[in-house]
Amino acid sequence: MKNTKVYKSDFFSQNLYFIVVFAGLLSLMSCAASKTETWQWEKIEAKGEPTARHEAGMVAYKNKILLMGGRRINPTDVFDTENKIWTAKASTPIEIHHFQPVVVDDAVYIIGGMTGQWPNETPLDRVVVYYPEKDEYVYSHEIPEHRRRGGAGVVAHNGKIYVVGGITKGHMNGYQPWFDVYDPKTGEWKVLPDAPGSRDHFHAAVASNKLYAFAGRKTSKKTGQDMALTNTYGNVYDFEKNEWLKVTDDLAIPTQRAGNAAFVWKNEVIVGGGESIAHEVAHNEVQAYNIKTKTWRNWPSMIQGRHGTGYVIVDDYVYMAAGSGNRGGGPELTTIERLKLPSETDESVAVASTNFTEIRKQWHTVELNFEGPKTSEDAADNPFLNYLLQVEFKNEETNYTIRGFYAADGNASESSADQGNIWSVRFTPEELGDWTYSAVLYHQDNIALKNDVATAEKISISNATGGFKVVASDKEGVDFRAHGRLVASNGYYKFTGSDKYWMKVGANSPENLLGYVDFDDTYRMEASNEEGEASTTNEIHSYPLHLKDWKTGDPTWKDGKGKALIGALNYLASTGMNSVYFLTMNILGDGKDVWPYAKPDEFNRFDVSKLEQWEIVFRHMQSKGLLLHIVLQETENETLLDGGDTGPLRQLYLNELMARFGHHLALNWNLGEENGPAHWSPLGQNDAQRKAMAKFIKESDAYNHPVLLHTHAQDPLRSDILDSIVGYKYVDGLSLQQEERTETSEVIERWKKKSEAAGNEWLITMDEIGKWYQGAVLDSEDPTHDSLRKYVLWGTLLSGGAGVEWYFGAKHPHNDLNSEDWRERNRLWQITNHARVFFEEYLPFWQMKPEHSLVNIEEAYCFREKGEVYALFLPDTKEATINLLEEEGEFQVHWFDPVNGGELQLGSVTTLSAGAVRELGVPPTTKGTKHDDWVCLLKKI
Incomplete structure (x- = not known):
């Protein structure tokens, strides 16, 4: 449904259901206000005080708190929580610091720590064990030489000790993604799969049979980056599956820091304290990640910011003591403070209240998962047709209703699951401040195609209401999350967030980009060698020459799949290009290797895992500043769905794509390649069908993405179609195909003037230059690309065009269907980037005329x-x-x-x-x- 503005004067004219929900939230808000006013940390006035220290360990043993180690050789200070007394016990046998102690049975284990002086500390070579009942330290098993490190996260789980991350060379360098398990009884040490990211100076935690590693940094004094490389994303290890889970946006910690502590309470992993380059004073923020809703919220901030210590839970309180009050080595503290832990009731009120302490970021995708009825892609009760998830997002003056989608097990990109009980929605907030959401899952035959839900059954789902606070984005550079959403404005692209205009340059080939071997159930239906199109074999894309362009930290799926395609996109973005053209369905078309369906001959059931893998790629593209130029069909399959009408199959296809991918900030909906009948494809959409499709997209897309029409290459075939649609308010512009490159400027100027005269100035991009068999050839064939540079690139941009994409032709190497290496046209990307830079740096091009x-x-x-x-x-x-x-x-x-x-x-x-x-x-x-x-x-x- 369309985004609408809701003002206070007409708020209560909205749907009664959401008024009731909102009233309920207000009630909870009132309750939360009275309850959270007193929910704060308290300083404890104790008898005695511990030795001032930092880079120390804290652990609870029975009802007492043990403060251990730290810089220098220190006594073990024991805090009696009942009587509030500090008592000094045995000192560590050597200087031990940068460790997270854990209790197994009657002993405290120190592993993954360091000894020695800053900045060239060395890792412990043996496990050190403290027996509180005996007040005795002993050396235990030797740590394998090749797995020694300090500053690691350490947890005890099912009688064994797990060590993740850490650094091998003190504070100089050597941060690691290592993961190991140690058996304290036998001394057995086993190397496990590396975490997705490296980190040190952090604490890990275990919740619901999963290990969580948040915050920390990659310490690198050798490069002058002692504290600069803080980790954005957390990592999660599933003990049941014995694997690291996919890194998703919800794992981004709101406040990056290292030297932090962590603990688990009920359904939340809580991270607090730490140090960073953000400010000199140590962090006092305490933030909680809900493992069920996958959202963040704030807990009360500590009285004293501190790092290099830990959290412990005794009875109904969490405690923190000692540590350093500023980043670096001091002042070392002796104080202790505690926070009353929330009960089940307190937790639910705090989450539901409109304090909105779950932190989200402007222009970043909010993905919410709901547990609902278990079903499958091939269920008789079709989940794509007979269920409809609608989620209303509101802030003070804006109201979005966003369509959700069936997500199988919620992890289908990794599991390839085709069944499960997870339903999801993706939303990109544009406004800062407080938001609420309310989700309803409807069930009825063909409800996905209906606008009227009044008679539909409402299905119970988890997490149906909630709220969050949106803060400013932390992204910069080409990442679209630094700028906002791209829309069509006065014949150009414009960011809604910054009001900055943007010039498109990029790749128009290969059109079957998504015909890629690492996507689930992707293959070529049949090879083709027909006249008028590029030849194909049974092999689909693997992009092997771009494997070297994948970088550590880039996304993958299913144990490393996707690296070559991600690498290819990295390369293209590195050249300054910012757009990629690709088909989402080429059944009956040239490539015959791309479709969103579970089966290519059944158009009402979708391949959830494949689409989730597409989403991984699309998110990476957006982070690299690459617009998704989504081409919805080819000229050969324009009438495949509903005979060309926007009937049930076409509506379902479009709705699924909008629900799953419409949240992206930079996206075009292209009505179809070479749209309209031609002598080689006489069964094309007619004028009425074309308009109906454009109208449906515009009225259904909550984000108002540009809707473009890809044209034929010649007149009068092209002009006959365009004359019928020029001025039509639901079409924002043209994705132009032009056979004769010398005529590019004239064609663009003519249609710019016609559309302006018709009252709807078109955004026109020159996307497919002819002739069809040639296009933009390899650098080796045309090193300077003279005619493309003169007539097409500069001719387009200086005639009012909003950008260019380069089509690779059909009868040259690395063509429109079989291209595997974008480097073959590296010089073309360079020349194109020169033009983009000139326009963006020197011209107010949106105000200029040819x-x-x-x-x-x-x-x-x-x-x-x-x-x-x-x-x-x-x-x-x-x-x-x-x-x-x-x-x-x-x-x-x-x-x-x-x-x-x-x-x-x-x-x-x-x-x-x-x-x-x-x-x-x-x-x-x-x-x-x-x-x-x-x-x-x-x-x-």
């Missing part, structure tokens, strides 16, 4: 904001002039090299006076590749 006639050179282009700036592409600069008769004042003259890029340069003429036709002078002498074309920039002084 006026090519102002330049006297044939095949030159002129783009101007009258009275302010002119950008000229000159294929030849000899005797070039610019008509400034309409202008006044002085203009500064700079030159830009379209082949080699770089900074603006000065030529023989540095300023021009307006009011006449002026010569532009001679551009600077270029080094390297010889070329005649230059870009001239005039800016009003």
